[in-house]
Amino acid sequence: MFSAYSGALDSYVYGPICVNKQQRGKGVAQLMFSELIRQVPNREGILFIRRDNEPSLRAHEKMGITKVGSFFFKDLAFDVLAYLSAAAENNK
Template identity: 65%
Template structure:
């Protein structure tokens, strides 16, 4: 059976699916996400920048969330503040992430497809992200997408690498 894959900008009616996937991929559930955003925070992000989702067979199988520096500066997210203290980026930069793909859809290129859509929508802007230094799969995936390490930081007894990209 061929899977139906749709990459699109998330709408409000996608919020529950994003939250469900985010919850399933928290460290406490065996995942690798380093933080958890509330529905209100994601909704605010939706009004600010494109939030990209991958829908496979009518189910949200991936998300790529983004936050402008102006929205980020309105809230205090300690891990993001630690990243920004180590590398702040250009004036028009934005925060890339979190990105998440459901366990049964990993390795099928969904992360790259969502990233490609983000670049189409936000060309010529620097994206900044952090990855836990021991998350080999994520580090390799992001390097494969053309991102490069610019710094690192320590937060809550864990090491993180900061990556950036700027594509036309």
Template identity: 60%
Template sequence: MTKSITIKVASINDVDAIIKLQTANQTSQGGTLSGGLTAHQIQEMMSDMPQIIATINHEIVGFLLTTSQTVNNKRQVPIVDAMSASYAGSPDSYIYGPICVSEHQRGKGLAQLMFQELLKLEPNREGILFIKSDNLPSLKAHQKMGMHKVSSFNFNNADFDVYTYLSPVQKNNKPFKSENQTL
């Protein structure tokens, strides 16, 4: 059976499903996410940046969250503060992540599809992210997406690498419309 993938900007109605997927992928559950966001934090992030989701048959199987520096500066997230102390980025930069793909959908290109959507929505802006230094699948995936390491830091006795990228400017400057993809 062919599964139809939709990559789109999340709405307020998607917050609970994002949190459910986030919870299932915490380190305490055997996943690799380094922290969790509350519904309020995700809604706040939605207020000024696109939050990208991947769905299959209307079920959220991936998300890519982003935070503007303005929203980030309103709250204290110690691991993000440690990243920012290691590499501040450009004045208009934003924080990429977390990104998460459900266990059964990994390795199928969903992270790349969500990233491509984000690049179209946020042209000519630097994105900054951190990845745990021993998370080789994530490091390889992000390097394949064209991101490059700019620094590293230690947080709670764990090593993290800081990566960055710059979204290319679109030639036609037209809004991007998501299209269904087929697995």
């Protein structure tokens, strides 16, 4: 993952998150993500998601997390995504 995208020196790995099947689509992941950003402001979060996990990729895209790279591990394709808060972006 880090060879596909190294991120900032103070970045952190975000995830995985798990949402109960009955709670999916109700904004729970967005609430967890918003709380994470509140608790860890001004830093870049990096995550990786299997490319065939389309629901997770869509959910993270809705949260404003963007694809920054990709890699293969054991013949599985993964996308690397990153989120940088507006405040951290302004500090670059």
